[in-house]
Amino acid sequence: PHDVIRAAALLLEEAEELKGNNNFEYDLIDITRQAVAEKGRLIYKVIRAAYEAQDKPLLRQASDRFLRLLLLQDRLLATRPEFKVGSWIGQARRLGGTPAEKDWLEWNARVQVTTWGNRQAADGGGLHDYAHKEWNGLLKDFYYLRWKTWLDRLNLLPDHDPAADIDYYSLEEPWTLQHAPYPSVKEGDCVETAKAVQRLLSEETENIR
Template sequence: MLLWANSNEHTRLLGVGDTITCFSLPHSWYNNEEAINALKLFLDAGKELDGIPTYRYDLVDLTRQTLSKLANEVYLSAVLAYGSRDSNSLNSHSRKFLQLIEDIDELLGSDDNFLLGTWLESAKRLAVNENESEQYEWNARTQVTMWYDNTKYKQSQLHDYANKFWSGLLKGYYLPRASMYLGGMAKSLEEKREFELTKWRREWIEYSNRWQRSRDSYSVEARGDALAIANSLYRKYFA
């Protein structure tokens, strides 16, 4: 199942006790070290180029890309820790994974082009009354998350098909979902039992449907200094 916004994934089977549990593991098409080196060069050019909107856009996008690939690696480490029944390692990697989601959300929030709020408000502006506004917002939320053809225990085949790296979507939707999943893994190790996959799917689907129906507002204006945030995250994770 997808925790992170990966466009490609493959499945591996891990033995846990006397059970076999199926996890989706991330796939990378390139060496992230090359992207990290490119990011360092991009950051070094910031003093001269920071005032150019296209530079800031690419800076946020490249920083987001390197951090998301790091998150893939951390997620894989968490899965392997679960497979080896190493609770301490699982908890450590889980905390780092969740922190990465928060940090990427903050980064994306520093540029107007990466805001969930813009998407939702553009949908609501098409409405001529409150009923339409509610319907159009539900449509917009559904398209970038679960879609609509789920059952109680089976997610839509198109779930996460249109996932986006948008501030608000990561912290408001993916972070709680990832926390639920990783918490369930930790609890199954603590209680020495199999991960309850069917229960997790039900909880995930119920959570997604609640989020789709919610009317929480999200920022439509960028906040923070993109270059300063990107530099801080580079030092935190790659220096």
């Protein structure tokens, strides 16, 4: 994880010279996205250790930090259309010839990257998260709910696996049935956003030592 985080920082050092280069900016967002994910993995270890030690204050603090990183990643990915769920949904809807067909194609697009279908396919078939994506919009509106639900249960310090009490499909199916629009155009400046993310990652690194 630390190697990836360092690599993202090194790439950012070249941003002033290469800003405006489409390939560079794509790679900058992609590696910074991965750096945020790696930081999340490090904090996940803190969550596990705090739970095992029954350290409730640390567990809550680490849980909140993990959720903030997830939203930070969502904000970062909004700066490139390739990493936006709105681009994926928009492509699907454009294939439809009628409003009903567009809605049906959107449902297919949404379930393909989440539950992979109905409950039988998701749970019975084991296809849940088969095509997992880290995309803007999907992180904030889909995965955040999953993680927050699990972390809130974990913070009750149960003596059993808290995930056993969570019906994830019932939590997540409503998102697959929605038709709320997601933008497909970039939001914000990718280089400036990557700089802001790197500053926050540096703060997290200091806190996690």
